Amino acid sequence: MYATSATTRARTLPVSGDRASPLLAAPQIVTSPETQIQYRVERLLGEGGFGQVYLATRLGHSALVPEIVCIKVSPRIDGWLREAYFGQLLDGHPRAIRVFDRFPLMRGGQVLYCLTLEYARHGDLSAFLSRSGKGWSERLARREISGLLEVLGKLHRGQTLHRDLTPLNVFVCDGRRLKLGDFGIVRQQSDRRGITARTMNALTAPSEILERAAPKWQARDDVYQVGQLLGMLIRGDARTRIRTHDIRALPCTDHLKEIVYRCIGERRKRYESADEMINALRNPPATLRAGVRRTLKGVHLAFTGILSKRRSEAIRAARRAGAIVHGGPSVGTTVVVRGRPNPLQAAGRDGGRKLMEIKRLREKGHRITLLNERQFWALVARPR
Numbered sequence: 001m002y003a004t005s006a007t008t009r010a011r012t013l014p015v016s017g018d019r020a021s022p023l024l025a026a027p028q029i030v031t032s033p034e035t036q037i038q039y040r041v042e043r044l045l046g047e048g049g050f051g052q053v054y055l056a057t058r059l060g061h062s063a064l065v066p067e068i069v070c071i072k073v074s075p076r077i078d079g080w081l082r083e084a085y086f087g088q089l090l091d092g093h094p095r096a097i098r099v100f101d102r103f104p105l106m107r108g109g110q111v112l113y114c115l116t117l118e119y120a121r122h123g124d125l126s127a128f129l130s131r132s133g134k135g136w137s138e139r140l141a142r143r144e145i146s147g148l149l150e151v152l153g154k155l156h157r158g159q160t161l162h163r164d165l166t167p168l169n170v171f172v173c174d175g176r177r178l179k180l181g182d183f184g185i186v187r188q189q190s191d192r193r194g195i196t197a198r199t200m201n202a203l204t205a206p207s208e209i210l211e212r213a214a215p216k217w218q219a220r221d222d223v224y225q226v227g228q229l230l231g232m233l234i235r236g237d238a239r240t241r242i243r244t245h246d247i248r249a250l251p252c253t254d255h256l257k258e259i260v261y262r263c264i265g266e267r268r269k270r271y272e273s274a275d276e277m278i279n280a281l282r283n284p285p286a287t288l289r290a291g292v293r294r295t296l297k298g299v300h301l302a303f304t305g306i307l308s309k310r311r312s313e314a315i316r317a318a319r320r321a322g323a324i325v326h327g328g329p330s331v332g333t334t335v336v337v338r339g340r341p342n343p344l345q346a347a348g349r350d351g352g353r354k355l356m357e358i359k360r361l362r363e364k365g366h367r368i369t370l371l372n373e374r375q376f377w378a379l380v381a382r383p384r
Contacts, residue, residue: 022044023073027042032103032116033104037116039116040056041055042057050074051072054072055119066118069100072115072117073105074113076113094147094179095180096180097171097180099116101116120179121174124168126167129167129232129233130237132236135237136236144177146278146281146282149281150274152222156275160187160188161186161187161218161221162183163221165204169181189218194219196215203240204225206225209221219273220270220272230263231246231250231264262280262360269357269360288338291370291371293335293369296318300324300326300332300335302335304337304352305341328357330361331366333368336370
């Protein structure tokens with residue numbers, strides 16, 4: 001079914017007890033003054049701050065609108081206008097929930113704003129995972145998340161941010177095909193600094209945004225939410241957010257763990273757009289292999305992993321050989337000495353924080369030579 005989004009948005013509906021009063025009622029028939037198509041309301045599917053969603057049957061013939069649809073109805077015009085607009089913008093996109101019709105409706109002196117939407121038979125991703133109780137294969141998860149990112153990429157290229165990429169707004173269609181819906185709080189940014197975030201879903205919003213440590217929502221924050229969706233798919237559970245310490249236990253390859261970590265880890269190191277994340281999903285990075293150096297004199301060097309000798313001894317030896325030692329890889333680092341991998345590192349053998357940072361810096365065009373410990377001790381033993 002097409003389910004609702006349980007966001008932190010303030011409720012705007014007339015409330016009776018703990019539930020909003022029904023805006024429509026079965027078997028009511030509503031007519032679109034735009035297309036003259038009639039719809040019979042069957043039952044309420046869900047509700048949230050935006051309004052209510054009903055299962056409905058199209059009456060009569062239409063070559064464009066399927067027989068079984070959803071009617072999304074709200075007493076507020078702002079979200080309706082945005083969803084109607086993005087429905088047109090994304091019309092025909094295979095990974096966006098279709099908007100077939102849009103119209104106002106008078107009911108008891110009140111104007112209601114309606115959208116006729118595609119019906120997703122398996123419901124939202126949260127409900128689907130709850131029913132199945134198991135995670136998706138890595139191959140399927142990569143394919144479906146890449147599909148959602150294609151929608152997001154179109155928004156990002158237009159300087160538009162979604163901000164509500166939650167398992168309640170991602171829908172499972174036939175063939176376990178994921179589609180993105182609910183564009184009610186999408187906003188366009190006037191520049192790359194982002195937009196002020198006042199409305200969000202606490203389940204998948206970045207902690208920096210929730211804690212007001214980051215003043216504005218950016219494309220990398222949409223990417224954070226997609227990383228959460230990817231981790232939830234692999235885990236098979238969308239009830240709680242993925243934390244960085246959960247990534248190591250995900251049943252997937254180290255490369256996919258690295259992608260999830262990159263999405264939800266340190267904000268400045270996230271993928272900066274949907275297109276960057278698609279590229280990471282489809283194109284694994286080159287294996288980290290040891291390079292060659294003839295001397296350490298003048299190089300900017302960092303260590304990672306477990307060394308056979310004390311780190312302090314290695315630092316002194318590097319400095320005696322003329323190296324400038326850094327605490328970790330940065331844009332100024334030219335050499336990294338790699339010891340044995342730490343079994344507790346975030347994302348597998350090559351998934352330590354420093355190793356992931358090397359890969360990120362290489363993607364940005366920085367040249368960093370990787371040395372193993374044997375090469376390092378041979379170089380520092382040479383006379384200067």
